[in-house]
Amino acid sequence: MHIAEGFLPWYWCVFWYALAIPFIYHGVLQIRKIRKEHPEMTPLLAVCGAFIFIMSSLHVPSVTGSSSHPTGNGLGAVFFGATVISAICVPILVFQALVLAHGGITTLGANDFSMGVVGPFCAVFAWKIAKKFGAGYGVAIFLAAFVGDWMTYVTAATELGMAFPVPTFAAAWVKMMIIYSYTQIPISIAESFLTVIIFDYIMRSRPDLLVTLKVIKAEDASRYDDEESDEPPKKVPEAN
Amino acid sequence: MFEDFLDRYAQSNAIRNVNTYYKVLFGIITMIVSLVSTSPVIPLTIFILVSFIILFRAKIPAKFYLKFVTVPLTFASITFIFMAFWFGTGSYIYTLGVFNLGVTVSGFNLGFLVFARMMGGFACLAFLGLTTPLPEIFSVLEDFKFPEELLEITMLMYRYVFISIDEALRMYQAQQTRLGYSAGLKKYYQSMGMLIANIFIRTWTIGEKSYVSMQSRCYNGKLNTMDDHDSIKGIPVRNLVVLLLFEFVLSVGVYLTGSFRVL
Incomplete structure (x- = not known):
C-alpha cells in the first residue's frame, strides 16, 4: 500500500505527517520504556521490524501509485503495542524508499499512518476481542494479522x-478497494497463516518473553514448557 | 538473486566522499521542489538532470540504474493509464469502444502530472539511495535529534535484514539442490512457505545469539561507531551557492511553467 513518492499533493503530505507524528512520538516513549525495563526484548523487537520490512517489500503493483503486499504489522503490534509499530515503521519506510524505491519520503506520513497507526491499532483490537470471546492464541493471532493487513x-x-x-x-x-481485493485477499490469508506459524514457534521456544510482555498468561506458557522441555518433571514422586 | 545489491553501489560510487549533508540537502530540497510543482515540466527536468548526475557524476552503471528505474516506471505508467481513463471529468478525446471507457482531457493532464512528479521524486530518492550509505544517513538523522532508542533499533534492524537475506539465500539454495522448486506447483508453494516461515525464525535465533555476545562485551544499549562524521559546516561555500542557485532556478521554473498543460 506504499504510496509512491510525488503521488500525493503537498498539502495531503503535510496533513498525514501531522496525524502520524503524535503516535510516533508515543511509540518512541514506549520503546524507551521497553528498552529500560526489559533489555532482553531488543532482538525480538528488531526482528519484528525486520519482518515488517521483508513482508512489505514483497509487492505487486496495484491501484494507481500504490502496491499490494503483506504488511506483517499484526505480530509486532500484539507483542509490543500499536504505537511501537508506528515508531518502528518510520525507519522501515525510509529504508524502503531509499533502497527499494518503494514508497517515498514525502509520502512517509501517509504510509506510516496506514501501516503503522491504523493497521496495528485494529490488529490489537481484534486480538483483544478474540481473546475476550475465548478464542485460542492461534485463532486470535490469525485474526489480528488479518485485520491488521486489511485495515492498512x-x-x-x-x-x-x-x-x-x-x-x-x-x-x-x-473502486480502489475492489482493485486491492483481487491481490490482497490471497495475500492477507497467506500472511495470517504465516504469522500463526511464527507465533507458535515463539510461544514454544521463548514463552518467557511473551509472559513478560503480557501477551500470554503464565499458566499457558508453563503448559508449553512441560511439553517441550527435556528436564525431568517437576513433581518428583516420593520415595518410599 | 540478491548479489547485485544496491548497498554495494552506495559504498563505492564516484561521489561517495562528498559531504553527506550536502547530498541529503540536495536530495530533499529537489524532491520538495518536484512535489510542489503544478506542471509536469519541472519534475521531468529534475528526473533527467538527476539521472545524469547519477549516471555520469556518481558513475553508477547504466544497466543497474535502468533496472532500478523500471520499478517506479511501471508504477508511474500504471498510474498514468489508470488516471487518464478513470480520473477525469468532461468529454472524451479518445474512446476505447468497449465498457464505455475513454480518456478525458482533465484525466490525462492529472495522470501526466502525477507521472512526472513520481519520476522526479524517484530520481531524488535514487540519488540519495545510490550515493550515500545508509549508516551515514543514520548519522545525519542522529544530528537532527532523531530519538536514540529508535536509531538503535534501526541499526539492529538494518543488520537483521542482511542476516535474513543471507539466510534466505542459503535456504533457497539448499532447497534448490533438493529439487525444492522444480517438482510441480504444489511443491513450489510448499517450499516457498517453508522458506518464508523459517526466515523469521532463523533471523531471530541469530539475532538473539549476537545480542547475547554483544552484551557479554559490555553492550549497554548504545552502539558506538568510530568514524569522523561530516558536519554541516564542512560544506564548501561554493557548493552551497551552486545548490541554492540550482534550487532557485528550479523554483522560478515551477512558477513560470505553473499553468502549462500537455493537452
Whole structure:
C-alpha cells in the first residue's frame, strides 16, 4: 500500500505527517520504556521490524501509485503495542524508499499512518476481542494479522480517495478497494497463516518473553514448557 | 538473486566522499521542489538532470540504474493509464469502444502530472539511495535529534535484514539442490512457505545469539561507531551557492511553467 513518492499533493503530505507524528512520538516513549525495563526484548523487537520490512517489500503493483503486499504489522503490534509499530515503521519506510524505491519520503506520513497507526491499532483490537470471546492464541493471532493487513489497505484507499476524489470520494474509494481485493485477499490469508506459524514457534521456544510482555498468561506458557522441555518433571514422586 | 545489491553501489560510487549533508540537502530540497510543482515540466527536468548526475557524476552503471528505474516506471505508467481513463471529468478525446471507457482531457493532464512528479521524486530518492550509505544517513538523522532508542533499533534492524537475506539465500539454495522448486506447483508453494516461515525464525535465533555476545562485551544499549562524521559546516561555500542557485532556478521554473498543460 506504499504510496509512491510525488503521488500525493503537498498539502495531503503535510496533513498525514501531522496525524502520524503524535503516535510516533508515543511509540518512541514506549520503546524507551521497553528498552529500560526489559533489555532482553531488543532482538525480538528488531526482528519484528525486520519482518515488517521483508513482508512489505514483497509487492505487486496495484491501484494507481500504490502496491499490494503483506504488511506483517499484526505480530509486532500484539507483542509490543500499536504505537511501537508506528515508531518502528518510520525507519522501515525510509529504508524502503531509499533502497527499494518503494514508497517515498514525502509520502512517509501517509504510509506510516496506514501501516503503522491504523493497521496495528485494529490488529490489537481484534486480538483483544478474540481473546475476550475465548478464542485460542492461534485463532486470535490469525485474526489480528488479518485485520491488521486489511485495515492498512482500507486506510490506504481512504488516503488515495481523499487526495483524488474523482468523481466523488466514495466512488474512488470503492473502486480502489475492489482493485486491492483481487491481490490482497490471497495475500492477507497467506500472511495470517504465516504469522500463526511464527507465533507458535515463539510461544514454544521463548514463552518467557511473551509472559513478560503480557501477551500470554503464565499458566499457558508453563503448559508449553512441560511439553517441550527435556528436564525431568517437576513433581518428583516420593520415595518410599 | 540478491548479489547485485544496491548497498554495494552506495559504498563505492564516484561521489561517495562528498559531504553527506550536502547530498541529503540536495536530495530533499529537489524532491520538495518536484512535489510542489503544478506542471509536469519541472519534475521531468529534475528526473533527467538527476539521472545524469547519477549516471555520469556518481558513475553508477547504466544497466543497474535502468533496472532500478523500471520499478517506479511501471508504477508511474500504471498510474498514468489508470488516471487518464478513470480520473477525469468532461468529454472524451479518445474512446476505447468497449465498457464505455475513454480518456478525458482533465484525466490525462492529472495522470501526466502525477507521472512526472513520481519520476522526479524517484530520481531524488535514487540519488540519495545510490550515493550515500545508509549508516551515514543514520548519522545525519542522529544530528537532527532523531530519538536514540529508535536509531538503535534501526541499526539492529538494518543488520537483521542482511542476516535474513543471507539466510534466505542459503535456504533457497539448499532447497534448490533438493529439487525444492522444480517438482510441480504444489511443491513450489510448499517450499516457498517453508522458506518464508523459517526466515523469521532463523533471523531471530541469530539475532538473539549476537545480542547475547554483544552484551557479554559490555553492550549497554548504545552502539558506538568510530568514524569522523561530516558536519554541516564542512560544506564548501561554493557548493552551497551552486545548490541554492540550482534550487532557485528550479523554483522560478515551477512558477513560470505553473499553468502549462500537455493537452
